[in-house]
Amino acid sequence: MARATVEQPPAVTGTTLVVAVGLGVAFLLFMAFLNVVKSGNLLNDSNLLYAALIFYSGAGTLYLAFGITGTPAYIRYASLATWAGLIANTGAVAHRWYEAGHPPFASIYEMLLMFVWTLAALTLIAEKKFKVKIIGTVTMPVAIVGVVLMQLLRTDVHPLMPALQSTWLHVHVTLAMLAYAACALSFALAMMFLIKDKMKTETFLAATSLFSVATYLGVLTRFEKWGGFSVIAWNPEEKSEVFLSRGVRLFVVIPDLGWLLLLVLAAVAAPLVLYLVWRKTQNRAFLNMANRAVFLSILLQVLAVVFFVLRARDGRYASLDADGLFPTSLAASPFILSGLVSGVFVSLLYLLLLWRRSDLERMLPTADELDRITYKTIAIAFPLLTLMIAAGAYWANRTWGSYWSWDPKETWAAITWLVYAGYLHMRITRGWRGRRAAYFAILGFAVVMFTFFGVTYLLPGMHAYA
Amino acid sequence: MAASVPRKIWQTLGAIKTGVILLILVVILSAAGTVILQRPATDADEMQRAYSPQVLRVLDALRLTDVFHSWWFVLLLSLVSLSIIAASVQRFPNAWRFFSRPCKSPDESFRNALPLHKLIPVKDEEAALSVADRVLKKAAFHPERIVRENSFSLFGERNRISELAVYIVHTSLLLILLGGNIDALFGWRGFLTLTRGEQSSQVKPQNGSARNLPFAVRCDGAGQENYADGSPKRWWSDLAVLKNGKVVLRKQIVVNEPLVYGGVRFYQASYGKTGKLDRLTLTATPRDGQSAKDLTIGLDETLPLDADTTLRLAEFIPDYVVSDGHVYARSNELENPAAHLVLESKKSGQSINVWLPPIPGLEQNESSPYTFEGKDVQMAYFTGLEVSHEPGQWAVWAGVLVMGFGLVVVFYLVHMRIWIAPVRDARGQLQLWIGGTANKNKDAFEHRFRELVEKIESELKISVEAGAEAPAAVLAGK
Structure with a gap:
């Protein structure tokens, strides 16, 4: 099917849409094949999350479908699907909260739940408030990878171990998820900026291939x-x-x-x-x-x-x-699975760019505007990061008697903070705008991802349970 | 020339390039510290398993196995602090001048240089300025009249503190680094293990010799509560602080809820079995047919059984095993307990060994005037307390609060200034010159500026109409 689209890419046909939606459905069936739908109560958090996955995938597919067919109406349906996904996601959070008896911030599964929720909410805000209509093309795949990961990580409600029974922990994790979601958004915006800033499609080819090769x-x-x-x-x-x-x-x-x-x-x-x-x-x-x-x-x-x-x-x-x-x-x-899945997504996004660049550009605000919004999201993310680190330090001080112990997660949180501090300094004192600022925002998000996933799984430390 | 060397160093330290290079170094080295296994946290065996001897020797020599406490990391952080100080000191006077003596009256060259301005034709200077004054006041710009020798104008501004925001953030960072330094130099951490009823004023530090506290801490009880599935839900210890033998403070501590006394904090860190007995409850039945009685006894305690006989608990083994005629402890768990009781007779001076359960070869249970039966065993638990003294933490928390405030100012408070002056154009027409500037978020300010100008324009129109009617009204009144 898609081979045909390679030969005549810009054709606005209903078939391509059908194929795109078909791909989405196949993906969902594939997920169902992983035995993610649990029996029992219909409205448990696993099933609600599955519903969220369906809607997010639907949204992602529609954003892609817009890319392939160039029909603006799909964007509207895509944001409707995002809304539906967000509602299901909220339900999953609420159910998890109800079932566990504490806010769902205790394990990496629960944190992913919050991360995806925040990301979807911010996507809708960026779409409605800042008119960045196709932001979902980048954020929805991230959300989908997040939900897929959640399906794989264990979902049993574990009773909270004593060290985790603290309001400060909840403050810490909430701030972390808000900050990380804002970072994800700034990353997506920086990508949009690079598209709008007439960065060559070939450069994107090099970057996406490099990502896949890595x-x-x-x-x-x-x-x-x-x-x-x-x-x-x-x-x-x-x-x-x-x-x-x-x-x-x-x-x-x-x-x-x-x-x-x-x-x-x-x-x-x-x-x-x-x-x-x-x-x-x-x-x-x-x-x-x-x-x-x-x-x-x-x-x-x-x-x-x-x-x-x-x-x-x-x-x-x-x-x-x-x-x-x-x-x-x-x-x-x-991580192997999410790496492989993101590889597919990244290559797909490149093809989208290759075939539909002019339509994408038409849907975006001006480059200057995107540059400013990127800065604004980082201006939101940075104080959140600061407070997140401070709340974590305060919690550690109450629990272990030390506010800073150079544990890998702490150190990497500090590194993240320093990278964004560097971005702000270069922007404010050196007047870095445009490309260089966008590269910096992308680097910042890469560090965030490493802090969030890499440290938990690759480096030893106190955050082992998170 | 010699005098310029320190000056040059000072200038270099304050340069943004130096700051960025230092920050990059901090990032690289701390990243290295998370990838390479670190010494105090990883034990020596594991280090040897992870690295070959040569590699380990090199890493140790370079202090890469304890990055965050190495002299060069401390030096690096000190350089970062110095660089922040130098940069702030070098730039601050300028910012302060800007802050304390703002340019309030717009002269000709200033007016020409300001990109964002507008001209509105007016009839009367005074009336126009008072209208503008009213509009600015309503928009919270706190306008003031500036009167110079040959000009007068209006100046209004908001959020002037935004000009100093960077210094607020930098000060907070220095406060945090200062607090961290104080703790690195004067702070300490240690461990204290107590069983119920025990008191101690000695803290075992992580390294070095024991530290004596000027007060003692007693444990009046400790325990663990479990969830239904058996995983721990809560650990607690009832602690009492004693000074000169008197209790001055009591508190139940749990994880996340420490006891603080005299700048020293006690955290619930661990809880467990000591493998030792706390109390053993026995039923003693005399062989001569008298009634049985219950006794509670601790280790090495002696209790009178009757006028002649005393009972001593000589040994208690929670999990015993017999081998070659000796009794050994297999573990500290209460699995297979054995108690060694000694009955002594005052009259005969004879002592009899009683073992519960009877252990062949050791017991003399048959010759004892009493039979014993174990009823209850209470094992002793210890509570592990993490003890820390961090005199610098207040500077850290103060720094965090100041930073929170500073960041809000940096990102969300915009210094906006507006100048309004009556001017005459080339044809002699009287006009109101309105100019404005903001130190960030310029596009949003531009929008706001335009709104203000429109407001002034429309109010001017209204006042002109009202002014035209005023004389008539006055006449009518007369």
């Missing part, structure tokens, strides 16, 4: 001998990862999956290589080939996601470190 290189650090791919073992009874000793996880090797991922790495690297050849030779034929290669890489990336899910969803595999077969589950590899 993602696959990161994922392939798990490549094992003879094409194996190692994932963390999962104990289905305890719903936790399997540990060999404190802090040492047990890995199992899925045979042959490594070859496929290696092949996909080659596929996502191809556009980058072709881009570099184009830069060298200035022969546009290479650029056209690169764009086709992106399209091909999306198909292969989808294939990689499907196979990864099929193989890592369940099943028992051998381990290099222990005898016997151990089960694994998608819940043990949320």
Whole structure:
């Protein structure tokens, strides 16, 4: 289907829309296939979240559909879908709150719940108040990845351990989610700015390919001998990862999956290589080939996601470190999955840009306006970040007797703060506007994402339960 | 030339480039500190497992295994502080001049240089200025009349403090760094373990020798409450502070709710079994047929059973195992307890060993004049208290509050200024010159400025009409 659209991209046809919506539905069925819909009470937070996922995906699909067909009406439906998703999401938060008896801020699952909620709310605000109509094209995929992650992370209500029973914790986490969502929005706005600022589509090609290559290189650090791919073992009874000793996880090797991922790495690297050849030779034929290669890489990336899910969803595999077969589950590899899914989204967004750039630009406010709104969102995010760190320090002081102990999460929160402080200094004293400010905003969001996810999973520390 | 070297250093320190380079260094080094395993938090074994000896030696030599306490990190943070101070001191006089002596009367060159201005033709200077005065007052611009030798004008402004906002934020940052430094130099952290009834004034620090407090802390009780699924819900300790033997403060502390006395804070940190006995309750039944009685006894305590016999609890093993005729403790859990009682007779001076349960080879239970039965065992629990003294934390919290205020001023308060002066154009026509400027958010200010000008225009029209009617009204009144 989409092959046809490559040959004649700008055609405004109903079929492309049908195909886009079909892709969305397929995605949802695929999610249902992951057994996310639970039986029992219809209105539990899992089902409400699933409803939110449907609406957010619908919104994301409609934003994409707008990109493909250029029909402004889809934007209206997309924002309606976002509203519906937000309502379902609110219901999920409320149910979770009711069920747990405390505000849902205790685990990474609950924090993601709040993050996605805030992101959807801010998207609607940006759309209505600042007239950035297609902001959802960037924020909705982020929200979808967030909800998918939540489906994989454990959802049982855990009683709060004593250290977490504090109002200050709730203040801290609420501020963190508000700040991070504002950062996500500033990132989306900076991207919009770069589009509107006539940044070359080829540069976006390089950036998106680089992102995909980096993602696959990161994922392939798990490549094992003879094409194996190692994932963390999962104990289905305890719903936790399997540990060999404190802090040492047990890995199992899925045979042959490594070859496929290696092949996909080659596929996502191809556009980058072709881009570099184009830069060298200035022969546009290479650029056209690169764009086709992106399209091909999306198909292969989808294939990689499907196979990864099929193989890592369940099943028992051998381990290099222990005898016997151990089960694994998608819940043990949320970051690999979200990395693969974001790879698909990023490439799709590039294709959207490639085919529909003029329509996108038409829907956006002026570059100056976008630059100013980006600054405004950071002006909201920065004080929130400051207060978030302060509330966390105050809580730590009441709980551990020390307001600052250089724990990795704390340190990275401070680094985030410093990066945005740098942005503000360059903007205010050096008059950085436009491109450079936008790059800085993008860097800031990358650091935020690392603080939020990377530190929790990659670096050891006190925030281990969060 | 020699004198200019310190000056040059001072200038370099205050430069924005220096500040940014220092901040980048802080970012890189603290990121390194989160990636490389850090010494006090990670134990030596784990370090050796994670790194090869050579690598570990290099990391240790470079202090990369304890980045945040290394001399170079402290030096770096001091340089950051110095750079903030230098930058603020160098720029502050200018800002202060701007703040304390604002340019209030717009002369010709000022009027020409200001990009945002408007001219409104008027008839009467005085009437026009009083109308403008009224409008500015309503918009909370606090207008004032500026009278110079050959001109008079109107000046109004809002949120002048916004000009100093950056200095407020920088001061708060210095306050936080100061507090952190005070704590690094004079603060300490330690640990105190107490069982019920125990008191202590000695705190075991994380490093170095024990620290004596000028008061003692006694634990009057400690406990744990669980959720239905068995995971802990709450730990608590009843603490009493004693000074010169007298209780001066009592408080129940829980996690998140410390006890503070004399600048020292006590936090509930851990709670657990000591593996030792608190109280053992027994039923003693005399073999001569007299009635049984219940006794409660602690370890090494001696109780009289009758006029002649005394009972002593010599040993208590919570989880015993017998091997080669000896009794060993397998664990500190109350799994398989054994008690060693000693009965002593005053008359004969004889002592009899009683074991509960009877342990062959050790017990002499048959020769005892009493039989014993265990009824209840209360194990001793300890409460672990984290103790800290952070004299600098008040500077930190003050800094946080000032920063919150400063950031609000930085981002949301805009210094807006408006000048209004009557001028004559080239043809001699009297006009009201209105100019304005804002230090940030200029587009929003422009909108506001236009609104103000429109307001003045429309009010001028009304007053002109009213002015035309006024004489008539006066006449009519007469």
